[in-house]
Amino acid sequence: MSMIRDLRAVVRPSRVSLRKDNGTYDTTRDPATPSAVVDCAVYRHGARVETPKPLTPHEAMRQVRRDGGFVWIGLHEPTEAEFAGIASEFGLHPLAVEDAVQAHQRPKLERYDDSLFTVFKTVHYVDHDELTASSEVVETGEVMCFTGRDFFITVRHGGQGSLRALRHRLQDDPELLAKGPSAVLHAIADHVVDGYIAVADALQDDIDEVETEVFSPGRKGSPRGTDAGRIYQLKREVLEFKRAVSPLLRPMQLLSERPMRLIDPDIQKYFRDVADHLARVQEQVIGFDELLNSILQANLAQASVAQNEDMRKITSWAAIIAVPTMVCGVYGMNFDYMPETHWKFGYPVIMAITGVICLGIHRTLKRNGWL
Numbered sequence: 001m002s003m004i005r006d007l008r009a010v011v012r013p014s015r016v017s018l019r020k021d022n023g024t025y026d027t028t029r030d031p032a033t034p035s036a037v038v039d040c041a042v043y044r045h046g047a048r049v050e051t052p053k054p055l056t057p058h059e060a061m062r063q064v065r066r067d068g069g070f071v072w073i074g075l076h077e078p079t080e081a082e083f084a085g086i087a088s089e090f091g092l093h094p095l096a097v098e099d100a101v102q103a104h105q106r107p108k109l110e111r112y113d114d115s116l117f118t119v120f121k122t123v124h125y126v127d128h129d130e131l132t133a134s135s136e137v138v139e140t141g142e143v144m145c146f147t148g149r150d151f152f153i154t155v156r157h158g159g160q161g162s163l164r165a166l167r168h169r170l171q172d173d174p175e176l177l178a179k180g181p182s183a184v185l186h187a188i189a190d191h192v193v194d195g196y197i198a199v200a201d202a203l204q205d206d207i208d209e210v211e212t213e214v215f216s217p218g219r220k221g222s223p224r225g226t227d228a229g230r231i232y233q234l235k236r237e238v239l240e241f242k243r244a245v246s247p248l249l250r251p252m253q254l255l256s257e258r259p260m261r262l263i264d265p266d267i268q269k270y271f272r273d274v275a276d277h278l279a280r281v282q283e284q285v286i287g288f289d290e291l292l293n294s295i296l297q298a299n300l301a302q303a304s305v306a307q308n309e310d311m312r313k314i315t316s317w318a319a320i321i322a323v324p325t326m327v328c329g330v331y332g333m334n335f336d337y338m339p340e341t342h343w344k345f346g347y348p349v350i351m352a353i354t355g356v357i358c359l360g361i362h363r364t365l366k367r368n369g370w371l
Helices: 007-015 057-067 080-090 094-102 164-171 181-215 228-257 265-331 346-367
Strands: 037-044 070-076 108-112 115-125 138-147 151-157
Touching: 037 057, 037 164, 057 070, 057 080, 070 080, 070 164, 070 181, 080 094, 080 151, 094 108, 094 115, 094 138, 108 228, 115 181, 115 228, 138 181, 138 228, 151 181, 164 181, 181 228, 181 265, 228 265, 265 346
Parallel strands: 070 151
Antiparallel strands: 037 070, 108 115, 115 138, 138 151
């Protein structure tokens, strides 16, 4: 059991960024690999069987059937023709093969005869200097896993989510790999969920930034708000993240609670830990969605209040200007008998009265908060 206690120590480093020295992600196929097969190896007694040349899936499976162990094949965006031979060799169900090739699947767990088909949505946080109305915050990919008694096949789609570093870490723990394909399935599940945790933490920073901008005071102590497009874009990205997290919770619970012939009992209990972490991330994502709804409503309310204040100021100045406009209108009429027009002090008196009235209206409106 000491080996199982070290399980988390092996897979937890997957939280570390899988970046190369130049800052990019390891997302492409090996240039020396002309097909969709990124790696194909046989593992026996927890160790990788070294071969003089790379094995084909057919050769690897022949070794496993002859000498035991299991084969782990990694593919990246295979075509239907490229995957057909592997599907035939391992007896994969046509429905699962179709899902693996076409991608864009919902996270799920399905059982076909003597194999399990699991779909994971990988999520990567896209770094950005400033959040805009068109910023891409999260980028998603997919990892499909076929788990059998003596084989494990991963089909990866998207420009991120490489499993090469995870494979190397597992190879450094032969006691863990000796547990077979179910240990690899758990490691990938834990790797994916750890990625969710990292993305959730980064999204929290973006949401806090937007929330601060919305409720921070602007000039003269009034809320300045922020661009509603930024909030809506962030909400869309959170919704995409939610589509990756929420459907996966039930499969993880099934893997942790329901006895399965293809899952080692010592490994199964650790799926419960993955399910717990996933449930926590799901709660965070739901909270993000609700908080962004509140922020968006508050921002729209602030915009409405600002428009109302502008309209009150316009109305106030219109009321003030109406007084001299009315006076000018009266004295602009062409009547011969208007006593004030022949009075020596008529003009200054009328101007003074107009000014006093305007000043009185201004002070009244300002006292009432309209100006």
